[in-house]
Amino acid sequence: MIRFDNVTKIYKGETRAVNGVTLNIEKGEFVFLVGPSGSGKSTMLRLMTCEEKVTAGDIHVAGKDLSKLNSWRVPYLRRNIGSVFQDFKLLPNKTVYQNVAFALEVIGRPENVIRTQVPAILELVGLEDKHRRFPDELSGGEQQRVSIARAFVNRPLILLADEPTGNLDPDTSEELTSLLDRINRTGTTVVMATHDRTIVDSMRRRVIALRHGELVRDEQRGAYGSETDSPEALGVHPVDGASP
């Protein structure tokens, strides 16, 4: 589903964000991407969605060779990939329902599909009662669930989550991870970049550890590990827009 062959990404000829990474993620896997800030986790995710281009090496995502992908094909690739972020990226002037429907609307899905898909996905994430609320009327955990609903409403093959629990308290983080786990059980490949030691240790899923852009560990049933220790990794770094 996702294959990196000796991938290197250098920003502006200076920093080596990703350095010679080779890995293979199969369909239906749940993978934690761990490592301190600046270890290249986000860059890896951005490379998968074609937001960044590789400097060297090859990436295959959902059967497509990204280095050979025409720029006009990129949107179609992204329809197979759902993305979730630490800061949710919800539209504040739209309701929960509208935020989720927007994702289908802008890829030209017909109205009857939107009318059936959106309520179904809101039920899956447990927000069917709050579909008329605006994002600022929801808790951080609820907002993140809306953003997961938006990422998953088009039933993508892959779900990428970049520190989805970074702004949330431990209990909420756990709920959210179990939601991602449920999505994973439907056959969706989930890649989650995280600093959250507790979650990684409790889930016992595949762990890929990065340090200075290099792959330092890849374990099928891994734990958070010590190589990722750093002040940021302990979860004491300041976050913006913390949950209410």
Added chain:
Amino acid sequence: MSRIRYFARETWTNIRRNLTLTFAAILTVAVGVMLVGMGLMAGYASGNALDRWEGGVQFEVFLNPQIDPSQLDALGIELQTHPEIDRIEFFSAEEAYALVSQQMADQPELLAQVSPEALPASYRVVPRSVEAELIESLAAQFRQRPGVMSVQTGREEVDAIRTWFTSFQGIVLLLSIVLSGASVMLIFNSIRVAMFARRREIEVMKLVGATNSFIRFPFMLEGMLHGLIGGIIGAIAAGALRGHVEGLFSRSDILAFFRSFVVTSDQFTTVVIVTVIAGVLVGMIGSAFAASRFLDV
């Protein structure tokens, strides 16, 4: 269906959010394309007025309405047999009236004041020479003949008028280019502001895989709408201007000379089409430029 509703909603939100800049852009387009229309009409009007002097007609011998038929024939024979004259053409009072009524087709109230009897018949004379001085002396020979009301050589006037209209058109064209450039920049900016205001939406759209053309379309539509509205206002203004100027010419005796400077309704239709298309084009260029610059994958 959901697509159409989406585009309509997005475009309307953009316009509402950005009212002052939209207004400025539309007005600039309107003035710019009005100038385009004005230049076009000036070209048509001078062309219509000068038409009668072109095609080899070099001077015109106007006859007294009460001219004796024998005098008319004698004059015709003399003109025809004159060694320096190539050919002549008789233009009856009815034909003169037909020409005037064609030119005033959409101003029946003015036409009603002209009677066919009041218009003089004339001989249009094409001399062999094209030199202005020779034509002038030739024309002078016929000025004192019985039955001749007047002889008009048009060469100098025609040249003067043509020069004047050409430079007028040049100035108008230059102004319209400047204003169209300003309109493109204003639309460019108003689209840029609209895109900045919606940068979160655009980010999400890219994230979930909306195509670039889908993201751009509401903005292009908005720019085109600015251009279209500006074009329509400009065309209306050009129409008002035409009516005003033609009214001015017909009321004033001093400006009576300009009465033949009219634009036919067919020509005015062309002017309207051109101004509206120019407006839409300006809107398209401005918004396409903005959309392509600020929307990379």
